[in-house]
């Protein structure tokens with residue numbers, strides 16, 4: 239490319255000031271922070287200049303300066319629109335995975351959302367005892383609800399279950415040994431690994447047994463003067479099937495009593511309700527696990543419980559009291575919005591039927607086939623009204639959804655899906671475009687078909703979803 243051509247192209251490029259003085263940009267300045275617009279203009283001009291110098295940007299020789307300015311202004315408008323969009327935004331979950339960690343896990347019940355709104359918009363008695371006027375505990379109401387719902391002696395709530403495990407180990411087993419089965423050294427998505435959490439807590443890991451089999455005798459043989467605790471970890475997101483033997487929590491409790499050692503159970507998901515009557519796998523409830531007699535039980539607030547992110551610790555007062563005094567507790571404490579959401583969620587459980595109706599996670603887990611099918615046909619008919627038949631084929635089919643969040647990994651929940659095959663682009667391309675929409679949409683791509691699982695799509699989202707798909711296919 240000639241010097242002459244480059245020089246001419248560079249001279250056509252407007253200055254930052256010229257762009258900022260443009261009427262369309264001054265209008266943008268009324269609605270958006272100056273710094274955002276300035277940064278966008280600078281970035282675009284720098285980019286163009288570099289492009290011209292490297293030869294990547296080729297300009298028509300007869301282009302007029304005004305035309306070029308128009309183009310820069312349009313690019314600026316698009317960049318500003320992108321940059322003022324919040325990074326954390328709504329996604330329509332058409333994956334069918336109910337507890338999708340990447341999509342924020344559990345949705346809150348209406349009461350929980352309202353409770354969050356109240357404490358977020360007003361002052362509250364977070365740490366004030368309204369009866370006495372003295373300092374109160376932010377955990378008091380949660381402790382009462384948790385002990386009354388589960389029968390535990392005492393309770394404590396921290397930031398998440400990873401923090402709960404860390405705090406429990408650091409309080410009860412620092413610089414001493416914790417015995418765990420090799421079959422339970424799990425990694426939970428997002429880098430929670432039992433051996434690593436244990437290292438952080440200062441406890442020493444003693445692995446016993448084999449991946450598929452660990453017998454009570456394996457624990458007994460490993461116990462020594464340094465042993466502080468026996469730990470049972472729910473294998474959550476995977477199952478070992480076939481030739482297996484797991485030592486149960488109640489067997490560990492028996493050994494613990496023999497040697498006067500505490501037993502802890504990291505339940506992972508932890509459900510307060512037995513959902514097997516809805517065709518879900520039979521999993522011991524939190525109450526049943528506590529009934530087996532372990533000293534400490536931990537689980538997440540935003541998995542099967544269906545509440546906010548939190549780590550719930552239940553168990554014997556002597557251990558929980560010690561945890562409350564551990565300085566680490568202050569570092570992993572929950573904020574007022576979590577307190578509000580968790581209290582409201584736990585209150586839903588005071589009436590089981592209501593919990594199933596009101597808590598979105600339980601609702602989605604137990605929803606019946608008829609409703610799913612109806613929703614799928616609804617979605618299909620809305621798609622028919624907004625989509626040109628020549629752009630895509632679609633139909634209602636049967637499918638399978640997953641629970642997610644490391645809960646019930648083998649559960650296969652029958653569901654109804656709408657399967658869509660775009661004619662002009664691939665299903666993968668459709669998914670990529672949908673990710674950039676507002677709201678973004680996440681579905682499943684299988685054999686070049688885009689699959690929308692109606693289990694996790696709200697009835698009020700059907701129109702939005704259909705429009706997003708139509709927009710993406712345009």
Ligand SMILES: *Cc1c(COP(=O)(O)O)cnc(C)c1O
Nearest residue numbers: 398399400426474506507538644
């Ligand atoms: C999910 C899970 C955790 C981590 O819980 P978070 O609330 O995500 O911190 C720990 N242990 C088990 C067994 C789990 O399933």
